[in-house]
Amino acid sequence: MGWISAGAYEVALDDGGKVICRNAKGRQLKTVPPKIADDPAVVGLRQLTEWLDRHQRECLATVERWMIRSLPVPTAALVALWPDTAWQAALRDLVITDTDGTVAGYLRDADGVRGLGLVDLDGDSVRISPDRVRVPHPVLLDDLDELRDFATELDLRQGVQQLHREVFRRTTEDPRASSVDTYAGGVYQRFRFLAGRAVSHGYRVRGGQAVLSVVEDGRTIEARMWLGDAGYDEAETGPLGWTTEDGTALTLGDVGPVAWSEGMRMAADLYAGRDIKSSEERA
Structure with a gap:
């Protein structure tokens, strides 16, 4: 985002979403001067930052709900959402499966023409174009440890905690107990x-x-x-x-x-x- 005039100053957002300011000579200041704190440009940037934060949290929460429910997600929806960097951060590197639960790979891209870009379990980059996929809960992944290790080897980083979410499997508990x-x-x-x-x-x-x-x-x-x-x-x-x-x-x-x-x-x-x-x- 470029610089916006705010009185005798210019303001912008840095890469971390913080409002920054520079004077008429182009020197960046340590803080935004109090006298322009209520300037419409400063207020607008701060409101934009708050909205972006909320949007990012909402994207993460939505994808987490898909995972917890193992809901089928239309490929067309992933393609439509992918250009949004907040959605992309929530979706990238997730393990996806077909609707039958067979692991397809780690999601890396979604394109309307080429389909979904994945890293498959052989480490190859592949493209698939199913109508729907699932973001499975990790307890449903039989090879969870292997998928975790492979993701580490590939240096994949998930925005939504899937592979490294703590899971619990029923063991010796009496099935008749409540x-x-x-x-x-x-x-x-x-x-x-x-x-x-x-x-x-x-x-x-x-x-x-x-x-x-x-x-x-x-x-x-x-x-x-x-x-x-x-x-x-x-x-x-x-x-x-x-x-x-x-x-x-x-x-x-x-x-x-x-x-x-x-x-x-x-x-x-x-x-x-x-x-x-x-x-x-x-x-």
Whole structure:
């Protein structure tokens, strides 16, 4: 972006989106002078920066939703979005599959004529033109470790955490049980600390529980972890369970791999912020 007049100065955005200023002699100043802080050009650039930040976050959040739901995405949509640098940053280097779940490669480009540009699993640059692809949740990738290693070799950098997202797979838990207590017993000195951590990490707090909704195979499932009563100072992470959208409890055997992984990820996240000394004394 070029320089814009602002009174006796000129302003612009640097590569990091910060408003910069230079005087009439062309010398760049350390800060924007207070006397032009309300100049329409300065205000407009700052509003543009805020919008770009929001847009970037929205792009990342949208692609993450595609991944968590493993939704089929029309190739035409990727082609239309690709010229936008914020969308491109969110999409580049993601592992994509066909609609049957077969890994196609790492996404590098999307073109209306040539199709999707990928690095395939042999390290070759290829082009494909399917009608739709998927951005799979990493728990659904059988060769996740190999895909991670190969991405590291290729120096690929994902905007959306896919390959290096922490995943949890169900192991020896009783499929007839209704909850797991792997991350129960994490003590917080104040309920608001625990609730605040949940909200800041993107989880809802409702009825004394942290709640995460996951849509898997067309069905909405809620992972729920007990946090405590807001009327009490101290709080403690409780068991983790899963329910249908209307609150009907599910047995562990009825929980799909994505809902399981994301629920356990939430529980581990909240447990990690515990007061370690208090938790050890309570154990």
